[in-house]
Amino acid sequence: MNLQLNDVQQQLQDSLGRLLAREYDFGRRQQYAASAAGHSPEAWAQLAGLGVTAAAIGEAHDGFGGDAVDHMMISEALGKCLSLEPYHGTVVMAATAIEQLGSPTQQSSLLPRIARGELQVAWAHGESVPGRIATRAAHGVDGWRLYGTKPCVLHGTGADYFLVTAQAPNEGVQLFLVNASTTGVRNAGGRLIDGTPAADLALDDAEGERLGTLTPALLTRLLETGISAACAEMVGAMDGACALTVAYLKTRSQFGRVIGANQALQHRVVDMLTALEQSRSMSVSLALALAGRNDLTGAEVPVHAAKVLVTQNARHVAQEAIQLHGGIGMTEEYAVGHYLRRILVLDQLHGDMQYHLGYLERRAA
Incomplete structure (x- = not known):
């Protein structure tokens, strides 16, 4: 199947290819993998400056209004150079979920910062079957509190926020925004076999900001x-x-x-x-x-x-x-x-x- 990209997508693809060839040769990639961050903040900033982080975010939130085709094009280029950057969790999963489920206030607060590469949000949902989500959410006088674990959250060690799926009594699966530095969040970091940083996330009476109900x-x-x-x-x-x-x-x-x-x-x-x-x-x-x-x-x-x-x-x-x-x-x-x-x-x-x-x-x- 032959896909014809529009002019903007073609320009982004060409510029992205040149940037990755310059900044992500295998030697540099291995240096990034061995660093404390587990990726290159400088390369991430350059990707943001190129428009990669904004390509599939709506124009109302400082993005370029792209879709799954933009994700495909960018992801393929990142895969070719063995990228360690947090594109999948922050842009593909988190930004899409916030656009679909977040309130106007949450969207205007988070999406422009993601588009500019200023914010990293880790997608904390590894369950294949929604009904088997073990993380629990309870609503009290001081808001929502979260309890449970989320293993192997990609780029969880460097995330500013987590998007966490949790089961709420009588309300089904809910999606919550959790500040990585809030009380009750424990974040044990490690590396996967390819060098990608990941974290085992533990939530014990951690405050969460509800985005909405995740219907099946x-x-x-x-x-x-x-x-x-x-x-x-x-x-x-x-x-x-x-x-x-x-x-x-x-x-x-x-x-x-x-x-x-x-x-x-x-x-x-x-x-x-x-x-x-x-x-x-x-x-x-x-x-x-x-x-x-x-x-x-x-x-x-x-x-x-x-x-x-x-x-x-x-x-x-x-x-x-x-x-x-x-x-x-x-x-x-x-x-x-x-x-x-x-x-x-x-x-x-x-x-x-x-x-x-x-x-x-x-x-x-």
Whole structure:
């Protein structure tokens, strides 16, 4: 599927590609991963200055009024360079949730700051099934108080706020804004296998500002937006792994000739590139559906199918890339193995491949 970007999107894509090539080569990326922040505040500020953080936020809140296609385009570019920046949690999930559910006051207070790159908000919802949310909310004379845990919140260690889903008695699932520095919030930080900073969030009588009720339909829509962006980021990671592999096969010599002249290896690379383009087509189709630009609008099954197909293809491409590199592909100092690590983390976002495959099997039964 071929997606024609408009002039603004094309300019943003070109500028983003140049910025990431300059600021996010693999050596710098590893320095960012080893830093206390776990990402690059300078690169994040440059992304904001470029308009990346504002692209899909409404014009009424200092954004450019984009949609899921903008998330897809940006996420793919970030995936290709193994970005560690908090785009997914802050912009894809938090900004979308605030736009959908926040009051006018909450929107005007938070969204312009997110658009300018001044605010980081972590998305604290890892449950696949809404009815199984263990975090509780209680309403008292002094407002809402939250109790429970949210494990593995991406970029939770550097967040200014958390968006927390919690079960309220007789009111269903609610979404709360929690200040990271408020009393009752404990934030134990760590790093995932790809270097992404994450936190285990514990809430004990913590004050929360209610945004609204997350109906099953609204929560599903938010998770679909996240799945689309995660799929696009996996496509970017596949693209990066393929590019490294092709370049390596063209330069690595053995027995007096480049190993890329071996026809068996050429066939394996063709399979990788086919998987990449198949996944990109699925990612584009899903983003267009969420943006209301094709006849899949509102369909639920393509979201699950996209996560399964793209994850399967991404794992295959990354594993093949490592094997075709030989021993160097297993080293920490070389980028290709880090693409597989990133893909494994993206697989876990918003339900892993097995969860979505199980959903499709139940629908087909």
